[in-house]
Amino acid sequence: MKLNCVVVDDSTIHRITVAKLVNEHPDLTLVGDFSNASDARNCILNKSVDLLFLDIEMPVQTGFDLLDGLKSRPQIIFVSSKSDYALKAFDYAAVDYLHKPVNKERFYKAVQKAIEMHQMKNDGAEEEAEFIFVKSNLKNFKVYISKIKWIEAFGDYVKINTEDDTHLVLSTMKSFENDLPPDKFLRVHKSFIINIDKVQRFNSKFAEIGKTQIPLSRNKKEDLANALNKPS
Missing domain, CATH: 3.40.50.2300 (Response regulator)
Incomplete structure (x- = not known):
């Protein structure tokens, strides 16, 4: 890193x-x-x-x-x-x-x-950090929640993008969303869940994490703004 x-x-x-x-x-x-x-x-x-x-x-x-x-x-x-x-x-x-x-x-x-x-x-x-185990390519991986940047739908899988790597996991977005702390992650689009702490800037259409633009659903800009302004 x-x-x-x-x-x-x-x-x-x-x-x-x-x-x-x-x-x-x-x-x-x-x-x-x-x-x-x-x-x-x-x-x-x-x-x-x-x-x-x-x-x-x-x-x-x-x-x-x-x-x-x-x-x-x-x-x-x-x-x-x-x-x-x-x-x-x-x-x-x-x-x-x-x-x-x-x-x-x-x-x-x-x-x-x-x-x-x-x-x-x-x-x-x-x-001491929170983590989850995910199964990818027939192997179990320990993924620290704080290192997850965003999750995206990928057919029958979800793609977990972390600071260190990516993992393709057989799961639905809804199921994976339930495994994540709701005060740290937000579903901003039907195909994307983001780590609120990783957002660097956003507008009415996109949230930016690094050089990646994550699309925002029409009604999610206000939810994201409220989450970013919430006291930690």
């Missing part, structure tokens, strides 16, 4: 440099790069962000101000031209502290730490 990354730096040159390193790394995906804390905060609140490359000294709001305003923080790698803030940075449970200008070797070492920490967190969460 790739880590979704955001780069925040008021210096255009340093921001472009780090963004380029992110784009070149096989395990990272750049979802945004910003010159100020305010725009970065909006992105973090509206998208799934796993890793933040964060400058400290910026106009109006510092990197620390950005973090103080977040209830839930992604992993943080600070990027700064000064070492003065290193001690304070680790008060924010930073993965690493990179000095400008950032070189590729040092960048990759910091990223590897973030990947390992992300994997450890996911492995620990999976031990």
